[in-house]
Amino acid sequence: MKFFITVVWAVAGLALAAGAGCSAERDANPPSSTRIADPSDVIDQDLMIALGQAKNFHHKSKIYMTDGNLAAATASVRQILSLAFPKGAPEADDVRNDARALLAKLLISQGQLDEATRTIDEGLAQSQRESFFVANLYTVQGEIHEARAQAFDASGDAGKAAAIDARRQAIASYDRSSQINERLQKKAMEER
Amino acid sequence: MNAMQDDPLTDEVPDPEAEPTPAELAHARRFAALVDKTLSGRTPPAISADDRALLEVATVIRATHGNVELAPSQQRTAVEAALHQAIGERASGRSVAPLAEAGPQRWRRAPWLVTGASTLAAAAIAILWLRTPRPPAPRPAALPTEWASRSADSLVGPIARDRAGDASARLDAIFADRLDGFRARRLARGGKP
Numbered sequence: 001m002k003f004f005i006t007v008v009w010a011v012a013g014l015a016l017a018a019g020a021g022c023s024a025e026r027d028a029n030p031p032s033s034t035r036i037a038d039p040s041d042v043i044d045q046d047l048m049i050a051l052g053q054a055k056n057f058h059h060k061s062k063i064y065m066t067d068g069n070l071a072a073a074t075a076s077v078r079q080i081l082s083l084a085f086p087k088g089a090p091e092a093d094d095v096r097n098d099a100r101a102l103l104a105k106l107l108i109s110q111g112q113l114d115e116a117t118r119t120i121d122e123g124l125a126q127s128q129r130e131s132f133f134v135a136n137l138y139t140v141q142g143e144i145h146e147a148r149a150q151a152f153d154a155s156g157d158a159g160k161a162a163a164i165d166a167r168r169q170a171i172a173s174y175d176r177s178s179q180i181n182e183r184l185q186k187k188a189m190e191e192r
Numbered sequence: 193m194n195a196m197q198d199d200p201l202t203d204e205v206p207d208p209e210a211e212p213t214p215a216e217l218a219h220a221r222r223f224a225a226l227v228d229k230t231l232s233g234r235t236p237p238a239i240s241a242d243d244r245a246l247l248e249v250a251t252v253i254r255a256t257h258g259n260v261e262l263a264p265s266q267q268r269t270a271v272e273a274a275l276h277q278a279i280g281e282r283a284s285g286r287s288v289a290p291l292a293e294a295g296p297q298r299w300r301r302a303p304w305l306v307t308g309a310s311t312l313a314a315a316a317i318a319i320l321w322l323r324t325p326r327p328p329a330p331r332p333a334a335l336p337t338e339w340a341s342r343s344a345d346s347l348v349g350p351i352a353r354d355r356a357g358d359a360s361a362r363l364d365a366i367f368a369d370r371l372d373g374f375r376a377r378r379l380a381r382g383g384k385p
Contacts, residue, residue, distance in 0.1 A: 041335075041340050041341050041342075042335060042339050042341060042377060043340065043370050043374045043377065044374070045374075047341055048370060048371060051363070051366065051367045051370060052367065055360075055364065055367050058359060058360035058363055059360065061360070077359075086341070090341060090343040090344075091341060091342075091343075091366065093343075094343060094344045094348075094366070095363060098359035098362055098363065099359055101357065101359060102359040102360075105356065106357075129343075131345050132345050132348055132349060132350050132351050133348075133351070135351065139353050139356050140357075143356070174353075181350040184345060185350065188346065
């Protein structure tokens with residue numbers, strides 16, 4: 001009788017092991033990397049409204065820059081960062097990063113290097129993926145370091161070491177930007 | 193006629209519609225008593241050959257009507273004898289287990305047999321279910337790329353350093369491209385957003 005019970009349990013165990021093996025085999029198959037656009041990902045009215053508003057703020061900023069009113073131009077660009085885009089829209093990241101790049105350049109032109117650095121750092125921290133717009137943020141970051149190096153140079157011999165360090169950081173930022181661009185271009189070539 | 197009735201096995205068969213004679217009735221009563229005694233195990237030690245022949249016929253007729261049941265011990269004996277004969281006990285050296293013992297032992301194993309069979313069946317069903325490829329879930333229809341909200345990388349491309357602050361021009365391009373997609377989708381849906 002004991003032998004019979006053992007046989008029953010052994011068969012049950014084998015069945016469970018076979019089932020687990022099948023499940024593991026299924027789990028081992030990676031899901032398809034092909035992504036079908038979800039109906040919620042389409043270009044809708046909300047996205048167009050947000051893009052249109054950002055466009056208007058940029059145009060206002062250009063007019064203010066033409067008039068030499070950099071403070072108003074900066075404020076106009078800053079408003080783009082608070083626009084409500086549809087949740088998860090990739091365009092939102094791109095438009096905000098581009099606005100941050102312009103905002104940082106406006107701040108550089110006004111000598112507000114720390115504020116410019118903070119604007120870029122926030123953009124890099126909030127970015128969900130690599131893009132040409134993220135690479136552009138690193139480019140502007142390099143410009144900030146260059147501007148800071150010039151400021152150290154202007155301060156005399158005391159600032160020489162800091163200026164050299166700032167230039168090294170600028171080179172590192174430009175390198176980072178180039179690396180991202182290269183990766184994205186290579187990826188784009190592979191997908192064609 | 194009387195001589196004929198004295199030998200019922202060899203005489204002619206009487207007319208079924210004819211009234212029984214007193215001799216026939218007496219013979220029937222005597223034979224009925226003889227049959228009753230035989231069935232109750234009190235067979236007379238000496239009976240005539242004719243009566244014995246009639247008695248055997250009567251016994252067979254009664255048995256074929258299904259009114260005869262062997263005692264349990266006699267049934268087991270008869271079955272065991274048949275089994276012994278069927279498996280050829282002498283040739284194989286195996287013996288048949290007495291039915292009185294074999295029956296209960298077999299029933300004691302019945303729950304385990306049922307459990308084992310159920311487990312095997314469940315295991316087979318589970319394996320078949322897991323190995324059967326399921327039809328893929330219906331996939332949503334692919335949308336045209338130009339209708340989809342997506343990264344603007346492919347539209348803008350790498351941004352040169354001298355164009356780093358040219359966000360307005362890039363946004364104009366993005367807006368125009370997305371507006372095309374938005375309008376195309378809307379037209380395809382009959383003007384519905």
